[in-house]
Amino acid sequence: MLHAAAMFVGLAVLWIAATQRVSSPQDWAIVLCASLACVLVSIRFGGATSAFARAPRLLALSLARAGAVASGALATLRAAISADVKMNPALVRIRTRADRADERAALENMISATPGMVVVNADADGLLVHVADEDAIDAGDLSRLEAGVVGADR
Numbered sequence: 001m002l003h004a005a006a007m008f009v010g011l012a013v014l015w016i017a018a019t020q021r022v023s024s025p026q027d028w029a030i031v032l033c034a035s036l037a038c039v040l041v042s043i044r045f046g047g048a049t050s051a052f053a054r055a056p057r058l059l060a061l062s063l064a065r066a067g068a069v070a071s072g073a074l075a076t077l078r079a080a081i082s083a084d085v086k087m088n089p090a091l092v093r094i095r096t097r098a099d100r101a102d103e104r105a106a107l108e109n110m111i112s113a114t115p116g117m118v119v120v121n122a123d124a125d126g127l128l129v130h131v132a133d134e135d136a137i138d139a140g141d142l143s144r145l146e147a148g149v150v151g152a153d154r
Helices: 002-019 025-044 051-064 066-081 101-112 139-153
Strands: 090-095 117-122 126-131
Touching: 002 025, 051 066, 051 101, 051 139, 101 117, 101 126, 101 139
Parallel strands: none
Antiparallel strands: 090 126, 117 126
């Protein structure tokens, strides 16, 4: 994905440098369309992975989870400040339906962004997650998160 984004930006910069025309909205539209066309051709012929096409959906999922992550961070901070912290730390094994490495990486990132959870190990079978409070884990939330990362492509 980063290769495709870098190629898109690089091609746009090269086009601007070569033509020296960026004064009108039409010039910007031509630059962006030509760069996007080159990236799409590259994706079609194996120069970039399909992760580039999934990036907007993952960005939207990250933004949708921002409120939950912020409230979880505040709850974790509140628990750390209070004197009567009762936590039940554990290592939890999560089996995943993610087949591709980029799907697993996106899922790992989403889980690790959740306060109180961090992915310790990942393999083909699933994820090993360290949680601060084992009783606070909601399997339904994790299932919906996995469906948001993996399920839309199937």
